[in-house]
Amino acid sequence: MSTGDNGNGERFTGHGSEWRDANLSPGEAKTATAWVEQVINKRSMEVNKDRVEDVRDAMWELEKDGEIVVHRVGEEHNPRIAKTIYGWDKKVPTTQLWHHKSCGQCGNIPGYPASLLWLMNEMDIKYLDETDQTSCTAWNYHGSGIGNIHSLAAVFLRNFHQAYVSARAQGLPGGYFYPLVHCGTSFGNYKEVRAYLLHSAELRESVKKILGKLGRLVDGKLLIPEEIVHYSEWVHMMRSDIAARQTIDVSNIRSTIHPACHVYKMVPEDAIYDDNILGGNRVAVSTGIMEALGSQVIDYSTWYDCCGFGFRHIISEREFTRSFAIDRKIKVAVEEAQADVMIGHDTGCITTLDKNQWIGKAAGKDYSLPVLADIQFAALACGAHPYKIVQSHWHASATETLMEKMGIDWQAKKLEFEVYLKEVEAGKFESLYDPRLAITSGPGFEPVKQLPAGGE
């Protein structure tokens, strides 16, 4: 990877040549930004606006006019109803889920999806994890500008169409599985793209031609999902069921939450709020499960801040990313909240906050704060293996200190895992589901009937 050198020996920061450090003292900096924190830290900032609309109204109209088909969250998906920021209902499917994976989670935090699938198995939730999907491509778009609304919309519609038809490989009807989006950026991007599609006849016409070419129309029409659902919303709605399976007491754990910008600032009208969680002032996901598990959720002043990921910055402007992550998030969580862990619900945030702590030691900023996704923490609390399932060895941050405080003998578990690796080397490895289900068409496909809980 590069440091972002532009070839002339100058770092490309993007600030502009006239940019100068203000050199404010800590006190001056606090005075300069205090008003921002007072304003941005409240739900009222979002609800005191005009021009708010529920795009689902336009969606039902288009379906009525015969222009689109809506993939409904049906009774077979056992939906639970959440309240969004304006008090609107959101139907969250809780079973028959199509896992829409995240490239960052699968690439470098594999315990994130593994913990989710493990908990679904524990609760007999039906799901499909298959190879016929691409990423949303929005990380690249937000980082580089390569891509456009047409490509983003076509990728969205293609992936969601595949979710709709995927069950046919098992002899089940269309619409059986409902897509569950793992990545926060995918979640925000898909919601934004859905709104553009519902508002723009020109965009619909353009992508319909492409989807037609791919054989990805339903009755000659575009397929639009009734709800776009993030995995953290599933976790939130299932929090009591998850907590009922808890085997480890976590009441001594001081947790801080990092909410993901693309989950709740992007298309905010769809984010879930609950008057009983943080006074209804902040997005409810992640805090809800951490409270249900009995941990102490501690507030901190930079709760609202971004993690510093920046899309392009984590790759080519890393000084921005690591400084922001350490100074605005990790340091504050440790010094102000005396946190034992920072919990997130998005790929880029977990990567940024977890991986960028080590370099802080070079500047005397050794905070060693464990960073995990909400579902990984929940899996640990429910007795999941910290290495086989939670895959904590991929985390650069000090997850061992958290496990010790939870009473988990991580050294013994690590030894078990190292023994297991020998079995893997010999070709004997475990799976959360029947691997044959993962291919639904094309090379390698063999028909398999649906099995309970995704596998076994």
Added chain:
Amino acid sequence: MLWTENLEGIYDAMQEKIWACAQCYTCAARCPFDNSPGGLVMLMREAAIKHGMESAKNVLRPFSRVMLKLISTGNQLSPDMINADGFPDWGPNISKVDAPLKILRQAIPIPTLNTTATAWEVNLTTSVELYTIWEETGVLDQLETIDENLYDVILDIMDEKREDLEDWEDEQKDD
């Protein structure tokens, strides 16, 4: 926009400042008029690419490996990209268990993740569908404007994968 009379200001911003945005959308959340400066930045970035501006070429140079991966496979990054050479500032704990990457990936209990060159196993037909989307939406044209060499490499990969799929389809007809 406020810059309507200041074309030079817009041009200058597009050469550099638009690339400083972290795309966190806090601006949109704060805006009392419900505007989205972060969204506007994205449109300006697209315009910078369309016109082959120097700023876009500078910014995207370190991004080329990511773009190669994304456009050719549909995955933005892969396990074999996360290594100490690529990310020395992430420290020694790329994995806290010492074993070959391939074995560590096979020890993930999700079969689609037992990969090293992509984040998950992507069906060949899926990749080929994605190529159609890139072609039909002008993404490859964007890429050619910014990095002709990368564009050529990606076209070769696309041709190869399309041939692989055609071969497989021919085999099915023969069976």
